[in-house]
Amino acid sequence: MTHLMTVLVLQLAVIIVAAKILGWVFQNKLNQPRVLGELAAGMIIGPYALGAIHIPALHGGLFPLPGTTLPVTPELYGFAIVASIILLFSAGLETDLPTFLRFSGKGSLVGLGGVILSFVLGDVVTVLFFDDVVHFMDPKALFLGTLSTATSVGITARILSERRKMSSPEGVTILAAAVLDDVIGIILLAVVVGVVKVETSGAGVPWGEIGIIALKAFGFWLISTVIGIIVAPRLAKNLKRFKSMDMIAIISFGLALFLSGLSEMVGLAMIIGAYVIGLALSQTDVAHETRERLLGIYNFFVPIFFTIMGMMVNFAAMKNVLVFGLLYTAVAFAGKIFGCGIPAIFAGFNMKGALRIGAGMLPRGEVTLIIAGIGLASGVIGQDMFGVAIMTLLAASIIAPPYLIKTFQGGSGYRSKLKDKDIGDIHSIELDFPGQKMADFIRGKLLEGFRNEEFFVHKVDYNKQIYHIRKDEILITLIQNEDKISINTTPENEAFVRLLMLEEVLDLKDFLSGLESMKSPDMMGADLLMGMFGVAPEKK
Amino acid sequence: MNLKKILNTNLVELDLKGNSKQEIIENLLDILVKTGNVKDRAVALEALLEREAKMSTGIQQGVAIPHGKTDAVTELLACVGIVKGGVDFKALDGIPSKIFIMTLSPSTRSGPHVQFLADISRVLISEGMREKLINAETKDELISLIVKRPS
Structure with a gap:
């Protein structure tokens, strides 16, 4: 039992590290989905490859074949x-x-x-x-x-x-x-x-x-x-x-x-x-x-x-x-x-x-x-x-x-020129911000604004800031790339998107004047530091 | 959002009085107050003026959309007023505003509020439509012009 658990813990250790590293390599170096990297990690460390190498301390490979229908142990399969x-x-x-x-x-x-x-x-x-x-x-x-x-x-x-x-x-x-x-x-x-x-x-x-x-x-x-x-x-x-x-x-x-x-x-x-x-x-x-x-x-x-x-x-x-x-x-x-x-x-x-x-x-x-x-x-x-x-x-x-x-190169995928909106004419509204932190903040505000308008906000990808904002037949895409935010939508929804963005940006004015009326950041910083007196600050 | 459900003849004024931003806003607000759905006129007015202070809601081409978020209302309220001669609403393009659409929306409840404003402003994109609205003879005509939009 103890040995079983020891092996399981060691297996998990190897799995999570290998999966993360290969996932990263596939995503960032090979431009492939992370899943493939994780899959490859399994192939490399698994019982049919490196996992079979005999390790004396374990009296066998790290991933031995258990001899059942599955090539991994039931504990691991759990x-x-x-x-x-x-x-x-x-x-x-x-x-x-x-x-x-x-x-x-x-x-x-x-x-x-x-x-x-x-x-x-x-x-x-x-x-x-x-x-x-x-x-x-x-x-x-x-x-x-x-x-x-x-x-x-x-x-x-x-x-x-x-x-x-x-x-x-x-x-x-x-x-x-x-x-x-x-x-x-x-x-x-x-x-x-x-x-x-x-x-x-x-x-x-x-x-x-x-x-x-x-x-x-x-x-x-x-x-x-x-x-x-x-x-x-x-x-x-x-x-x-x-x-x-x-x-x-x-x-x-x-x-x-x-x-x-x-x-x-x-x-x-x-x-x-x-x-x-x-x-x-x-x-x-x-x-x-x-x-x-x-x-x-x-x-x-x-x-x-x-x-x-x-x-x-x-x-x-x-x-x-x-x-x-x-x-x-x-x-x-x-x-x-x-x-x-x-x-x-x-x-x-x-x-x-x-x-x-x-x-x-x-x-x-x-x-x-x-x-x-x-x-x-x-x-x-x-x-x-x-x-x-x-x-x-x-x-x-x-x-x-x-x-x-x-x-997707080339013209319209529609057979007949139906209504304008069916041809998929997309307008893009772009905003530049002085820094990514600012853009992050505004993105949060904008998404909240859309949610308040009863839109469904759905993050398309966990690694990139791409959101789908939908309600009924309206589809809006918000993409943040570092300090840029761009919002894409059809022309007939552009007025709405612009108005909503305007309202959120105007709200920001309140926020900024609120900040200004606060104590100056230096003072506040000094207050915070004073509280630390006696404890050597390790970081600035 | 159904424009028909929100607007009725009590919420439309073909000859809105007022010579300044303040007066126009107060007179529009009074239309809403008369319906009994505004709990606190002063609070609502403050919200409207506060929004106006940040940036004029006189958008363009003689259209203004004064609006505010306030807890003095529990649902979206809207009214329409026409000033045939136009009023200086400090609009972005400097043109005197003739068509006013006011909305008040609850600050704590979500809903398609901005969308409503956008929808109604979209009606006003065409110049012909604006002309028709300004020259509407009856309240019913005005409402039907706004409601019956090309979809």
Whole structure:
């Protein structure tokens, strides 16, 4: 027992340090998402690489193969489970249901098309390629189909924001489609996990039984989501009585853990419970704060998750499925490009617009890994197929961003010149401040101003100051780059944005004259120093 | 925000009196006070003047949007006044102001307040529209001009 814990603690130490360092290198030096760095860290230190090196004091490698279905110890995998719950809880909290409902027309067409086509293609290619997979409903085929559906729109959102294309019709459609993509992907996962748990062999189960499982999974999701959304505002109100955002955040997270366990008990994947709680709370006013408060544990746990996922990559097993992996990757890409692109054409986009939307739906990320991890842990897919999932993820991360940037060059993606606003003419208002601290302060004030106007403010990326500010069909992007703040929006909302900025800047006047009427900073500084008398000041 | 819900004939004045910023603001405020929804006239006036002191709300082209945030109201209130001859409102472009739209919004409650102001000012972008507003014969006509905007 003591030895077990000693090893666990040492493992965690190596994991978090390696994940942080490689994550940093990938992000800052290679210009790749941090996730990939964390994944690479896992591959390098894992049981199939450095982790196997014999260390005398440990009587083996630091990451020995435990000889179970998973290449990591259950203790360590427990951390990955908690991390996946945190990930999905946060994803749920971030879900912007009102915006989704606003744009649901085009968005759901596109999202649904992508999910259906990539699921079918992913499933069918598995059936065609493997002799032992004979049935569309084979667990392995179902899983690979599900794996093929998950889009991670974070990368797309970042690229579009940087290129000021977020508010373009394509950008808005991609975002709305991605919300649907997540929801359907997770329901699909619920159904597939349910089916797989019943299926014992590749023989398949009767359709009737599958129907019942699907209904149960969907029912659990729907009922708990509806109850969640109804109860959440009251819950948030009651939690506010504690007058502590930490309490609210932690109790909400406790609920997410609870519902995760519950969903596992009724035969669904744990992460569904976590996602549902997040989704329910996403519409309450504590959602934003809860996310902020959980950022600490998020930053600690989530890299552990990706690193452990990286550890599960067995290069030897991947060699055998290289051909299938390439085929599957190609099919997964086709599923998104055609599955999303074709409905986009029906929604009024031209070829260019359709390609842009297809490209925007290509990136994969967290959800792919979570699904793959669940498949591996339950024994439905082996290490070879897990390797295939990783291959697809890597390929998407490398190919999608430059492809997306390329597709967005050139003119409008709309087939006909409809109304002005549909063409996505974006005006940019830029403000320069004397320093970054000042800009930070103003940014905070502006965002608060938008929130007071009942806009939803959503931080697109944790590493960059890019925000989406939305209400109904209005989408405003705020980007802060050091001491510059720029706000992008459509011409018809420009008057509003300018007026709001003006009001906030005028408020600043009050603040400044307030500062002036204070004691002079020197005096105050002197007072502060006097209080320190007797204690040698270490810093100025 | 529904302009129709906020404005009615009691909140419109086709011939607003006043020769100075102070008088115009007080007279507009009185329209709102008459509805009984302003708890404290003095507090509301102070908020309006304070905002005016920071920068004139006489935006451009004869349009002014005096507004303030105050706890003297519990929800957004708005009224419209026309001064056919125009008044010097210390507007940014120096043109005398003829169309006045005043709003008061609660300082502690969130809501689309600035958005309301922006929406209503957008109606006034076209010169033809401003002309029509200034020359409106009846209160109903004025309201329908503002409400019936190109969407």
